[in-house]
Amino acid sequence: MAEREDLELPRGIALAWGVAANPQRGPKREMSVEQIVEAAVQIADAEGLGAVSMAAVASRLGYTPMSLYRYVTAKDDLILLMQEEATGLPSEEARTAGDWRETLTALYREQVTxxxxxPWVLEVPISGSPVTPNSAAWMDAGLAALDGTALTHDERLSVLLLVxxxxxxxxxxxxxxxxxxxxxxxxxxxxxxxxxxxYRALVTEDAYPHLRAAIDxxxxxxxxxxxxFGLERSLDGVQAYMDRVADGRRPERVPWMGLDDADIAPDKxxxxxxxxxxxxxxxxxAARRVERQVARExxxxxxxxxxxxE
Incomplete structure (x- = not known):
């Protein structure tokens, strides 16, 4: 597929890649996008994502909110840049942890850390893949771990999504x-x-027999x-799939389920x-609860x- 030469980058993505146009002449004191993002991240780390606003960031830096808009024109762009800053780059230690499985496990642990x-990064709504440098670096690291395996490029991406x-x-x-x-x-x-x-006080054997057995x-x-444990068993499955492919038994991919329900959700x-x-x-x-109560009685x-x- 040919690359589009006329593609217009959203402001936040352009800022993340360092290709956005410079702001108009700003206030007398020096300020930069990096300073704004750093201050916003500090607020989010201390108080949560909900505490981040242009006014709060401006106050922290000693500027007026309007002065920030010369550099970051929308809060959504600021949040994108904050996420990019917090995500950082995968460490060299994780990237070179060992074979594909060891490397993916190291990347997993690093992401959890x-x-x-x-933690506020988890509050950022997912509206698509964040096409930013650091996010691309994490994807590249995961795909690099799978380089040389029998998986196709789309299969490698699927494994990366799993991790x-x-x-x-x-x-x-x-x-x-x-x-x-x-x-x-x-x-x-x-x-x-x-x-x-x-759990022991509230979960009874007659109502939830399997859960109660697990509690006991x-x-x-x-x-x-x-x-x-779940990740290891998932990677076991990936290895088993690789073995099947090596034996020439690659199954057909399941079509993507898509967002069909979203198309009809507005229908009354x-x-x-x-x-x-x-x-x-x-x-x-409710009927089953009554049934269980009557059975107990x-x-x-x-x-x-x-x-x-007797």
Whole structure:
């Protein structure tokens, strides 16, 4: 496919790549896009993404909000640049960790660490792939790990999406627990014990037999890493797929599911049908709760009758 010579870059992406036009003459004091982004990242690290505004950044730098617009013309552009700054570049240690599997695992761990250092990045809405230098470097590192394997380019990208998705989910969960620890002052072990106690008190065998069995087995007290277990098993699957390809048994790719529902979401009759389904599912759940309650009461009556008969 030919590259488009007339492609107009969005302002934020142009700033990230360093190809944006210089701002008009600014205030007397020196200021730069880098300073603005650094100040915004500091605010987000300390107070969360919601605390970032042009006014807050300007105040931190000692300028008026209007002076910032000479450099960054929209808040969305600022957030893109903040994400780029927080993401940084993959380390050389991660890029050269070993074979494809070891390298992808090292990149995964490094991404999770970045999410814990800058948890607000997880709050940035996903509206597409961020076409920025640092994001491109992470993608390149992941694809480089798979270079030389039997996977096609689209298969390599799919594996990369698997790993980055796993790191994002892990970061989301761990950042949430870290936030709770900071706000409550609880130790990690105390949180674990409290959650286990809640599950044991509320989850019954008759209502949730499989979950209760897992609770009794101590799954919520287990100290192993469930996220790493999932990643390792996923990479096992990638290796098994590579072995199949090496044997000449490459299966057909499943077509992308796309966003078909998004096309019809505004349709009134479709929304009403979806609402009816949700209400029916809610009624079914309520009926099952009643069924379980009645079953418990019946068993209690039967047990009482049996004791009296003795």
């Amino acid at each position: 970045l999410y814990l250092q800058h 980055t998705g796993a790191s994002r989910w892990t970061g989301l969960v761990l950042a949430g627990y870290a936030r709770r620890q900071r706000s409550s002052g609880e130790a990690p072990d105390d949180i674990t014990l409290h959650e286990d106690a809640l 087995a101590g799954v919520f007290l287990d100290e192993s890493d469930p996220f790493m 009759r479709y929304r009403e049908a979806r609402k009816a389904v949700r209400e029916a599912e809610k009624a079914l759940r 019946a068993r209690e009556r039967a047990a009482t009758a049996a004791r009296r008969a």
